[in-house]
Amino acid sequence: MGRTLYDKLWDSHVVHVEKDGTALLYIDRHLVHEVTSPQAFEGLKLAGRKPWRIGSVVATADHNTPTTGWDRGLDGIVDPISRLQVDTLTKNIKEYGAKVYFPFLDKRQGIVHVIGPEQGATLPGMTVVCGDSHTSTHGAFGCLAHGIGTSEVEHVLATQCLVTKKMKNMRVTVEGPLGRGVTAKDIVLAVIGRIGIAGGTGSAVEFAGSTIRALSMEGRMTVCNMAIEAGARAGMVAVDDTTVQYLKGRTFSPNGPEWDQAVATWKMLNSDPDAKFDIEVKLDAREIAPQITWGTSPEMVVAVEASVPDPDKEKDPIKREGMERALVYMGLKPRTPMQDILLDKVFIGSCTNSRIEDLRAAAAVAKGRKVASNIKVAMVVPGSGLVKAQAEKEGLDKVFRESGFEWREPGCSMCLAMNADRLEPGERCASTSNRNFEGRQGAGGRTHLVSPEMAAAAAIAGHFVDVRSWR
Amino acid sequence: MEKFTVLNGLVAPLDRANVDTDAIIPKQFLKSIKRSGYGPNLFDAWRYLDIGQPGMDNAKRPLNPDFVLNQARYKGAEILLARKNFGCGSSREHAPWALQQYGFKCVIAPSFGDIFYENSFKNGFLPVVLSATEVDSLFYESALPGFRLVVDLDRQTVSTADGSKSYKFDVDPSRRHSLLNGLDEIGVTLRHADEIRAFEARRRDQFPWLFR
Numbered sequence: 033m034g035r036t037l038y039d040k041l042w043d044s045h046v047v048h049v050e051k052d053g054t055a056l057l058y059i060d061r062h063l064v065h066e067v068t069s070p071q072a073f074e075g076l077k078l079a080g081r082k083p084w085r086i087g088s089v090v091a092t093a094d095h096n097t098p099t100t101g102w103d104r105g106l107d108g109i110v111d112p113i114s115r116l117q118v119d120t121l122t123k124n125i126k127e128y129g130a131k132v133y134f135p136f137l138d139k140r141q142g143i144v145h146v147i148g149p150e151q152g153a154t155l156p157g158m159t160v161v162c163g164d165s166h167t168s169t170h171g172a173f174g175c176l177a178h179g180i181g182t183s184e185v186e187h188v189l190a191t192q193c194l195v196t197k198k199m200k201n202m203r204v205t206v207e208g209p210l211g212r213g214v215t216a217k218d219i220v221l222a223v224i225g226r227i228g229i230a231g232g233t234g235s236a237v238e239f240a241g242s243t244i245r246a247l248s249m250e251g252r253m254t255v256c257n258m259a260i261e262a263g264a265r266a267g268m269v270a271v272d273d274t275t276v277q278y279l280k281g282r283t284f285s286p287n288g289p290e291w292d293q294a295v296a297t298w299k300m301l302n303s304d305p306d307a308k309f310d311i312e313v314k315l316d317a318r319e320i321a322p323q324i325t326w327g328t329s330p331e332m333v334v335a336v337e338a339s340v341p342d343p344d345k346e347k348d349p350i351k352r353e354g355m356e357r358a359l360v361y362m363g364l365k366p367r368t369p370m371q372d373i374l375l376d377k378v379f380i381g382s383c384t385n386s387r388i389e390d391l392r393a394a395a396a397v398a399k400g401r402k403v404a405s406n407i408k409v410a411m412v413v414p415g416s417g418l419v420k421a422q423a424e425k426e427g428l429d430k431v432f433r434e435s436g437f438e439w440r441e442p443g444c445s446m447c448l449a450m451n452a453d454r455l456e457p458g459e460r461c462a463s464t465s466n467r468n469f470e471g472r473q474g475a476g477g478r479t480h481l482v483s484p485e486m487a488a489a490a491a492i493a494g495h496f497v498d499v500r501s502w503r
Numbered sequence: 504m505e506k507f508t509v510l511n512g513l514v515a516p517l518d519r520a521n522v523d524t525d526a527i528i529p530k531q532f533l534k535s536i537k538r539s540g541y542g543p544n545l546f547d548a549w550r551y552l553d554i555g556q557p558g559m560d561n562a563k564r565p566l567n568p569d570f571v572l573n574q575a576r577y578k579g580a581e582i583l584l585a586r587k588n589f590g591c592g593s594s595r596e597h598a599p600w601a602l603q604q605y606g607f608k609c610v611i612a613p614s615f616g617d618i619f620y621e622n623s624f625k626n627g628f629l630p631v632v633l634s635a636t637e638v639d640s641l642f643y644e645s646a647l648p649g650f651r652l653v654v655d656l657d658r659q660t661v662s663t664a665d666g667s668k669s670y671k672f673d674v675d676p677s678r679r680h681s682l683l684n685g686l687d688e689i690g691v692t693l694r695h696a697d698e699i700r701a702f703e704a705r706r707r708d709q710f711p712w713l714f715r
Contacts, residue, residue, distance in 0.1 A: 054675060058699070060713050084699075085703070095533075113557055155712070165592065165593045180594060181596035181621060183626065183688075184622075187689050192699060193695075193699055196621075230587065230616075264617075294712050353519070470525070475555075
């Protein structure tokens, strides 16, 4: 019987299997950031253990780093607790080493899930782990990539293996052309709206179909990034020419005769035609409109032309209660048209949508227009120093600045508000990030997840608008 | 790792679905480089009326009287009863750390977020899956003051203290074994060091570019 892409990736990394199916899975790439690693390095030290293969580690500081004040150097990190965490990573890398470390202020620093692929440090066929749930992003390259906890970070450092069990195979197939103004973000939000935030729990999800194949690598990363918001630890896309073209010439991509050898093996990273999936979901791309979340979970999502749903129409009592609580938190009334919702802030960034293509799309919408007067801050946070440099080369920073957006330094920023960028209680934000949980962007803050185009249009209008009618 | 064998504990019900790890332990507390000290900030945004920041004297902060864990009857609870998809969201292991450091030793729910479920086992904190109907009936019973449950990992049962009701739960044999014996997982894996080394050598030959 044929094997799925996930089956192939799994099979090629199993070192040892117990009777109950618990396996030791070999890890090729270990991405490390400052928030989930200090306790792991400490554990290693306390037990007197050494890292197994430090050359697998690619590290950066991204969660705590400020997006302004870089001219002040390390003192730009004003919060002493944040500073200690960033310094601790530097200290640990100095002591243990790494394949490469992009510290705060380095030109190549950025969000770990942006820089891995950008550097060619994420390659097809790899197993990739990171103490971060959005590691699923790297599955866009035909990798088995998933987020792990800090104990697992320590375990991978010490043994180069993860103790894990095989997940179910799930395939989400999206067919057909995307409409104008509809993006990868809208695809994945629509998928989550359909299957729910636990729809992929226990599964590795392969995204397939003509719509996914037509996406750029940036788009595929956006889709895989949010697999975890559907509950799936890993999302993935088969390798094709788009994957290969993206990787050619990147810093850590293979070169010379090894390149051809590598490409030949990568081309086999797809699901066999007769492969069987435990769960299949199909979507028609033509039915996907720009999406906006209205509640406090990514599954609480509607199309831009819709209104805030009415909990009274929900039959499931637990779900209804969740909706009612979300509406109170979000300060919204049922049946309010989404486009009537006024905003306070706009955030364009995060490991979901901060790559060059995202910034180009947002800039195209903003060009020649001004941010609305009710918007207190509209900020653009590039995913990495290299994305920022490329955007500046293309003049996108000027477009944003002239429109009234703030052009910031790279990092995770207001996706989770561990640095100084955050919402104040009650503030409402159109955000290109991945989570609209209570307090995610700041205690009491209200997050609506959208695509970069939709966020830019909302900044200009001051409320949500249908970007499909944007001229 | 701490052992888990049998627990007879007071039950606290948290009646909401999809409790995410941002709610369990908000991000401002993730700036710590330590493994301890998260208990006072468990469910911080729900538990207190003010906005919590690291370094605050939590004993002096105003408690939210409507939040279930602030009710006197649940003081000392060791078992958290929760709804579906508990612990969804981020990979932060600070979530099970916070629950454990608050005093919980076990959480019972119809389903869990995958990473949270995994992280819990690594800390000797037991996540138990029961059916939605079973969890429903436990929620109903937890209305009785002093409601306790006995969680027996060896027998894989959750029973009422008087033994009148008992539910079976599933857990992987390897995880069960590790928890019952409080094993150091890294130590266990390193028993396979030769296998890992051999696998790695083959992989290096086959895909040298992965090791550059």
